[in-house]
Amino acid sequence: MKEHAGQKPVSSLKIYLRLLGYVRPYTGKFAISILGFLIFASSQPMLAGIFKYFVDGLIDPSVSPFPGLPLLADMPLMHTVPVLIVLIAAWQGVGSYLGNYFLQKVSLGLVHDLRVALFDSLLRLPNRYFDENSSGHLISRITFNVTMVTGAATNAIKIVIREGLTAVFLFAYLLWMNWKLTLVMVAILPVIGVLVSSASRKFRKQAKKIQLAMGDVTHVASETIQGYRVVRSFGGEPYESRRFRAASTDNTSKQLRMVKTGEIFTPTLQLVTYIAMAFVLFLVLWLRGDATAGDLVAFITAAGLLPKPVRQLSEVSSTIQRGVAGAESIFEQLDEAPETDHGTVERERVTGRLEVRDLTFRYPGGARPVLEKVSFAVEPGQMVALVGRSGSGKSTLANLIPRFYHHDQGQILIDGVDVEDYTLRNLRRHIALVTQQVTLFNDTVANNIAYGDLAGAPRGAIEAAAEAAYAKEFIDRLPQGFDTLIGENGVMLSGGQRQRLAIARALLKDAPILILDEATSALDTESERHIQAALDRATRGRTTLVIAHRLSTIEKADVILVMEQGRLVERGSHSQLLAAGGAYARLHAMQFHDDAPADVGRR
Ligand code: ATP
Numbered sequence: 349m350k351e352h353a354g355q356k357p358v359s360s361l362k363i364y365l366r367l368l369g370y371v372r373p374y375t376g377k378f379a380i381s382i383l384g385f386l387i388f389a390s391s392q393p394m395l396a397g398i399f400k401y402f403v404d405g406l407i408d409p410s411v412s413p414f415p416g417l418p419l420l421a422d423m424p425l426m427h428t429v430p431v432l433i434v435l436i437a438a439w440q441g442v443g444s445y446l447g448n449y450f451l452q453k454v455s456l457g458l459v460h461d462l463r464v465a466l467f468d469s470l471l472r473l474p475n476r477y478f479d480e481n482s483s484g485h486l487i488s489r490i491t492f493n494v495t496m497v498t499g500a501a502t503n504a505i506k507i508v509i510r511e512g513l514t515a516v517f518l519f520a521y522l523l524w525m526n527w528k529l530t531l532v533m534v535a536i537l538p539v540i541g542v543l544v545s546s547a548s549r550k551f552r553k554q555a556k557k558i559q560l561a562m563g564d565v566t567h568v569a570s571e572t573i574q575g576y577r578v579v580r581s582f583g584g585e586p587y588e589s590r591r592f593r594a595a596s597t598d599n600t601s602k603q604l605r606m607v608k609t610g611e612i613f614t615p616t617l618q619l620v621t622y623i624a625m626a627f628v629l630f631l632v633l634w635l636r637g638d639a640t641a642g643d644l645v646a647f648i649t650a651a652g653l654l655p656k657p658v659r660q661l662s663e664v665s666s667t668i669q670r671g672v673a674g675a676e677s678i679f680e681q682l683d684e685a686p687e688t689d690h691g692t693v694e695r696e697r698v699t700g701r702l703e704v705r706d707l708t709f710r711y712p713g714g715a716r717p718v719l720e721k722v723s724f725a726v727e728p729g730q731m732v733a734l735v736g737r738s739g740s741g742k743s744t745l746a747n748l749i750p751r752f753y754h755h756d757q758g759q760i761l762i763d764g765v766d767v768e769d770y771t772l773r774n775l776r777r778h779i780a781l782v783t784q785q786v787t788l789f790n791d792t793v794a795n796n797i798a799y800g801d802l803a804g805a806p807r808g809a810i811e812a813a814a815e816a817a818y819a820k821e822f823i824d825r826l827p828q829g830f831d832t833l834i835g836e837n838g839v840m841l842s843g844g845q846r847q848r849l850a851i852a853r854a855l856l857k858d859a860p861i862l863i864l865d866e867a868t869s870a871l872d873t874e875s876e877r878h879i880q881a882a883l884d885r886a887t888r889g890r891t892t893l894v895i896a897h898r899l900s901t902i903e904k905a906d907v908i909l910v911m912e913q914g915r916l917v918e919r920g921s922h923s924q925l926l927a928a929g930g931a932y933a934r935l936h937a938m939q940f941h942d943d944a945p946a947d948v949g950r951r
């Protein structure tokens with residue numbers, strides 16, 4: 349996991365402003381929503397104002413309050429007050445609808461945009477990023493963090509605008525009614541300010557911890573779900589159960605801590621507000637002066653309406669901080685540098701000459717180089733085999749050719765052009781790769797073979813590729829043939845069947861360079877022999893790099909490279925290497941003696 353604690357915290361305001369940048373496309377909807385909240389907020393002092401007329405009406409209900417206005421001129425207070433109250437409620441309702449509905453539109457749109465941006469960034473991030481971050485945390489960022497941001501975007505904006513405007517309107521009304529009394533209330537603002545800012549800081553820190561804890565929950569759950577067979581066969585249930593409980597308990601206690609902060613904060617603020625209110629009430633009774641009873645009732649009502657928006661405004665700080673913390677990690681991911689792609693060369697088709705010169709590579713953070721001064725060249729159409737004991741760097745070398753990782757020292761050239769000089773997309777078009785771990789998608793057999801750029805390939809071509817990969821014999825026996833759904837990562841298939849689909853996919857790609865990393869390791873000798881024959885045909889005219897432990901598969905290779913701890917220690921054809929009597933010969937003797945696959949280089 350990446351540790352973010354050491355990084356300098358970005359200011360909340362900066363993050364919030366950046367988040368608001370995402371609102372820009374929704375400016376129109378946002379404006380309607382603000383208008384709605386303006387309408388809503390304006391209804392609040394109106395409701396307080398009604399009390400003035402009500403109290404006046406108690407004294408003489410037959411007086412007309414608005415003698416100058418056309419419709420209301422002849423209306424006595426007895427009728428005006430009830431009619432107005434209903435009208436104000438309707439006004440408030442319209443405001444509430446416009447405000448809430450349009451704000452939801454904005455915020456749901458915002459969530460969609462953020463989610464898509466996060467997902468798209470996953471498609472561009474370098475392999476290294478996936479090595480460093482667990483999938484659980486990446487998934488939880490898309491599902492959980494984004495909803496935290498919605499909270500900040502919807503509820504917070506709603507409350508800030510609606511309650512903020514309400515407070516402003518009430519305040520203006522109070523000032524207009526009696527500015528001296530109102531200024532007494534203003535005196536508490538600095539106290540509120542201090543309370544809110546200290547709580548905000550706490551909220552953000554806690555929210556960040558909650559998100560990491562949520563990532564842990566997703567991480568443990570997804571690991572257990574994916575590895576349920578191992579969990580069961582090795583009796584890992586108690587361990588996994590404990591691990592999950594710990595992650596979930598941790599999450600719960602962190603959430604509770606945040607709730608606690610909030611629940612101490614809100615009543616404190618409430619108390620401060622009411623102390624100010626109490627003082628105002630005292631002053632009203634003490635110096636009522638020449639104000640009418642109606643005026644004073646309206647004033648007190650309006651002042652009484654004030655603590656609610658103030659409380660809500662203060663509570664919103666926790667929502668905002670949660671959103672800011674969510675947005676922070678979202679932006680961190682969005683700011684990660686994508687795969688470097690500075691190349692400019694694009695070729696329609698390469699001949700497939702592959703040359704590796706003095707290639708030295710270490711994984712980021714790795715102590716020692718995994719590859720050291722590796723050099724070799726393969727002519728177009730040749731087959732080169734890479735053998736060597738486990739961990740000697742064979743897959744790493746294969747991964748460097750399509751630039752899954754970046755190397756600093758040495759060069760890899762395809763048709764004489766450094767792979768770094770090709771555009772990534774073009775480079776990868778020239779290479780068909782069957783990786784050591786087969787990846788299949790929860791789709792039909794046909795769609796798994798014709799994946800990505802190959803999607804939409806004619807059925808005939810798909811069947812031919814399947815035939816060549818010796819996969820047709822089992823596909824035809826599947827219930828719906830090529831249209832059978834194969835489950836998540838192809839769970840419905842055997843290991844060898846999965847490998848054959850991966851080979852079919854690579855063959856359908858028909859790229860000039862074919863890399864097979866232990867592509868036939870899971871196959872029985874019989875099936876392998878069939879594939880071998882097919883591959884002999886398929887590899888004709890294309891450069892092939894085969895990595896294999898089972899030496900019988902690579903006897904026909906033009907060159908065999910023997911690797912040991914990242915170095916090429918031997919090279920030559922099968923017969924040359926046998927004659928030389930080195931590492932390869934020893935290994936060969938051992939495999940034929942045991943008649944079982946063994947590691948090259950074991951002595
Ligand atoms: P095998 O025959 O078992 O597949 P290999 O020859 O393909 O082995 P590599 O997968 O290339 O071996 O690994 C070479 C070394 O690099 C190993 O020591 C391994 O620990 C290290 N390594 C592999 N992948 C990574 C990675 N993503 N990050 C850091 N180190 C890695």
Ligand code: MG
Pocket residue numbers: 742743744784865
């Ligand atoms: Mg490997």
